[in-house]
Amino acid sequence: MAPYSPFLFLSETDMLTAGVSDAGRSVDVADEVFRLLHTGDYVMGGLDQNSHGLALVFPKWSPFPQMPVAGPDRRFSAMPAYLGGRFDLCGVKWYGSNAANRERNLPRSILTLMLNDKDTGEPLALMSAGALSASRTAAVPAVASRYLPARPPRTLAVIGCGVINRAIVRALLSQHPGIERVVCHNRTTSTAHDFAGWLQDEYGLDTAVADTARECVELADIVSVAASRTAPLHLEASWFTAHACILLSGPMSADTDLWTSSRIVLDHVPLHESYVNDARRSEDVSASFAAQIGGPVYELIDAGLLPPLARFEDLGGVIAADSAPHPGRTVFIASGMAVFDVAWGSDLLRTARERGIGTELELWGASPDTVASPATEGASA
Amino acid sequence: MAPYSPFLFLSETDMLTAGVSDAGRSVDVADEVFRLLHTGDYVMGGLDQNSHGLALVFPKWSPFPQMPVAGPDRRFSAMPAYLGGRFDLCGVKWYGSNAANRERNLPRSILTLMLNDKDTGEPLALMSAGALSASRTAAVPAVASRYLPARPPRTLAVIGCGVINRAIVRALLSQHPGIERVVCHNRTTSTAHDFAGWLQDEYGLDTAVADTARECVELADIVSVAASRTAPLHLEASWFTAHACILLSGPMSADTDLWTSSRIVLDHVPLHESYVNDARRSEDVSASFAAQIGGPVYELIDAGLLPPLARFEDLGGVIAADSAPHPGRTVFIASGMAVFDVAWGSDLLRTARERGIGTELELWGASPDTVASPATEGASA
Numbered sequence: 001m002a003p004y005s006p007f008l009f010l011s012e013t014d015m016l017t018a019g020v021s022d023a024g025r026s027v028d029v030a031d032e033v034f035r036l037l038h039t040g041d042y043v044m045g046g047l048d049q050n051s052h053g054l055a056l057v058f059p060k061w062s063p064f065p066q067m068p069v070a071g072p073d074r075r076f077s078a079m080p081a082y083l084g085g086r087f088d089l090c091g092v093k094w095y096g097s098n099a100a101n102r103e104r105n106l107p108r109s110i111l112t113l114m115l116n117d118k119d120t121g122e123p124l125a126l127m128s129a130g131a132l133s134a135s136r137t138a139a140v141p142a143v144a145s146r147y148l149p150a151r152p153p154r155t156l157a158v159i160g161c162g163v164i165n166r167a168i169v170r171a172l173l174s175q176h177p178g179i180e181r182v183v184c185h186n187r188t189t190s191t192a193h194d195f196a197g198w199l200q201d202e203y204g205l206d207t208a209v210a211d212t213a214r215e216c217v218e219l220a221d222i223v224s225v226a227a228s229r230t231a232p233l234h235l236e237a238s239w240f241t242a243h244a245c246i247l248l249s250g251p252m253s254a255d256t257d258l259w260t261s262s263r264i265v266l267d268h269v270p271l272h273e274s275y276v277n278d279a280r281r282s283e284d285v286s287a288s289f290a291a292q293i294g295g296p297v298y299e300l301i302d303a304g305l306l307p308p309l310a311r312f313e314d315l316g317g318v319i320a321a322d323s324a325p326h327p328g329r330t331v332f333i334a335s336g337m338a339v340f341d342v343a344w345g346s347d348l349l350r351t352a353r354e355r356g357i358g359t360e361l362e363l364w365g366a367s368p369d370t371v372a373s374p375a376t377e378g379a380s381a
Numbered sequence: 382m383a384p385y386s387p388f389l390f391l392s393e394t395d396m397l398t399a400g401v402s403d404a405g406r407s408v409d410v411a412d413e414v415f416r417l418l419h420t421g422d423y424v425m426g427g428l429d430q431n432s433h434g435l436a437l438v439f440p441k442w443s444p445f446p447q448m449p450v451a452g453p454d455r456r457f458s459a460m461p462a463y464l465g466g467r468f469d470l471c472g473v474k475w476y477g478s479n480a481a482n483r484e485r486n487l488p489r490s491i492l493t494l495m496l497n498d499k500d501t502g503e504p505l506a507l508m509s510a511g512a513l514s515a516s517r518t519a520a521v522p523a524v525a526s527r528y529l530p531a532r533p534p535r536t537l538a539v540i541g542c543g544v545i546n547r548a549i550v551r552a553l554l555s556q557h558p559g560i561e562r563v564v565c566h567n568r569t570t571s572t573a574h575d576f577a578g579w580l581q582d583e584y585g586l587d588t589a590v591a592d593t594a595r596e597c598v599e600l601a602d603i604v605s606v607a608a609s610r611t612a613p614l615h616l617e618a619s620w621f622t623a624h625a626c627i628l629l630s631g632p633m634s635a636d637t638d639l640w641t642s643s644r645i646v647l648d649h650v651p652l653h654e655s656y657v658n659d660a661r662r663s664e665d666v667s668a669s670f671a672a673q674i675g676g677p678v679y680e681l682i683d684a685g686l687l688p689p690l691a692r693f694e695d696l697g698g699v700i701a702a703d704s705a706p707h708p709g710r711t712v713f714i715a716s717g718m719a720v721f722d723v724a725w726g727s728d729l730l731r732t733a734r735e736r737g738i739g740t741e742l743e744l745w746g747a748s749p750d751t752v753a754s755p756a757t758e759g760a761s762a
Binding site for chain 1 (some may be wrong): 386390392393395420421422424425426427428430432434435436437438439440444446447449457458459460461462463465469471473475476477478479481482485486487490492493494496497498499500501502503504507509536576658659662663664740742743744745746749
């Protein structure tokens with residue numbers, strides 16, 4: 001019998017129908033992933049099995065007038081992963097990103113996720129991964145907020161009032177019903193007011209808009225940083241409460257004291273080791289460091305002001321250790337990993353199958369009885 | 382207005398309908414790609430813009446019973462590329478490969494290619510890439526056969542009688558109507574007889590089966606090597622004619638003389654530089670070299686018996702130089718690049734659109750007037 005490889009296409013609308021906006025569920029799934037990362041039940045790209053992905057890096061200038069050139073947030077990237085546990089499949093997230101997309105009423109990043117059978121490589125699903133990516137990105141600091149804060153949070157500071165922090169705040173509120181007040185700061189103040197208005201309307205929360213980052217963070221139990229890379233952001237240790245839990249989903253620059261006097265927890269130590277190894281092989285190590293959220297930490301390690309990466313804590317380790325919360329200030333650094341897309345995508349695929357959501361496609365082009373065997377057409381790559 | 386991002390799904394059957402088996406056309410497209418590679422009108426992955434791809438490398442052993450482990454041809458790989466010229470788009474080939482697929486009547490590799498708008502990242506097409514990959518792999522040595530042989534070929538030797546050489550022979554015959562005789566050799570002789578029978582039936586050619594590789598190549602004008610990595614293959618310089626053009630699409634081991642006394646032409650020098658740089662960063666440089674078709678060449682460079690890679694010729698350069706054919710023996714080494722998939726896929730997509738082949742999908746899930754704007758759901762990766 002000829003092979004039959006049906007798979008499911010899920011559009012962005014299908015993903016919403018399947019529950020991609022369910023913040024609580026996405027946080028539970030991300031929590032599972034951190035446990036699997038800690039035990040090692042995953043494979044990401046490359047010989048070190050921890051590569052973030054492989055990007056198309058466009059040149060600053062090209063003699064070819066049509067060739068894409070470097071621009072704000074402009075790149076393509078492929079992020080493959082295998083994830084074990086109850087997920088037990090392979091996948092690749094592939095996206096193109098370009099700040100200029102806004103002018104066309106398109107998201108900055110246009111993403112898809114393909115999931116595959118771990119043994120045969122057959123596609124299981126192709127899904128639009130816009131809301132999926134936002135949701136899994138938001139779930140990561142929300143998992144951190146389960147284990148890292150010194151006390152149950154009441155006041156939340158939001159630095160950067162874009163789509164990422166909107167998703168993060170949704171995820172944090174799903175975990176912390178005790179949050180009563182949200183202080184918002186954004187380079188463009190009107191955006192902070194829009195964000196505060198949304199929180200009032202949707203959650204009935206007490207909100208404020210702070211003109212400066214300093215005022216934004218000064219009373220906060222939790223701080224979520226997800227500002228644009230194009231907005232210079234500088235924070236100082238003395239501005240924060242002694243127990244602040246600072247969740248970084250975007251870059252910040254800070255005084256040395258903030259890094260050396262805080263407990264630093266990484267999302268996953270081997271990912272950062274892979275970043276640093278890649279940066280050391282690049283022509284400009286400082287520029288490569290600067291492109292990463294963990295960049296300031298890597299610089300301080302090289303300067304001898306922080307211990308080597310291998311001695312850092314990561315969130316999977318914190319969860320596994322199950323120790324009492326650290327009483328002081330914590331900085332959590334999240335960089336994004338394809339295993340989170342694979343996990344959350346796999347969960348939503350199960351729902352889509354159960355509920356008949358999506359469009360069925362057939363790889364070989366016909367039903368099992370009519371398709372010609374493709375075995376003789378197999379190819380090397 | 383909300384965005385509308387339609388794209389086309391092309392199954393394996395759709396690809397056949399669109400003309401993926403048209404060997405002559407695939408060779409013309411591959412010839413164009415070599416010219417673009419030579420001028421530099423492309424971007425492949427990574428900081429060096431020449432990475433072959435990013436693989437999931439499974440461990441030899443795992444404490445997790447479900448985790449895939451290393452096995453014959455077992456890996457996943459993501460191969461992103463931008464290609465300019467008349468193509469001018471981005472794409473990623475993604476495949477899972479596993480020799481054990483044969484037991485399930487599936488091709489060893491199951492491949493898909495996604496093509497994307499170079500500016501916005503929107504998908505243009507998702508296509509099954511089994512026949513596409515075989516066809517573009519075959520087209521590469523066929524392009525080489527236009528420029529490298531010392532004289533118009535009459536006798537062809539085929540070492541390895543699997544699906545890859547079947548596609549290569551099709552492509553070579555599309556270029557060289559003067560080929561009269563094909564001598565076939567395969568580890569399992571019955572497979573060589575099947576191959577010879579196919580050539581007699583389909584092309585009416587004079588064929589022979591050689592029990593040894595030596596007998597296979599001894600009178601050949603062109604030799605195509607595409608044997609399985611699991612079949613040890615050793616060739617010696619003295620076995621070949623003085624004008625033989627040896628096209629390597631799979632690995633071979635040979636005496637030093639074969640490498641040092643032949644003109645060696647690579648598919649693309651920067652690709653091999655990227656392979657060598659990657660290998661030098663791995664734990665076992667020799668093992669990494671051994672995994673590449675160019676491995677014996679890299680070893681001889683390190684031993685000082687061949688010049689540095691930067692001084693090698695590649696096919697794009699040979700085409701651009703437009704000089705008279707080299708009279709002596711030539712070895713051509715092809716390793717595969719995503720730009721060939723992007724080019725051939727793009728050409729077939731144009732045909733599919735013109736002829737109404739394939740299934741239209743919509744990324745956001747609905748027509749332009751009814752879909753909610755996804756701009757507020759955009760996400761970082």
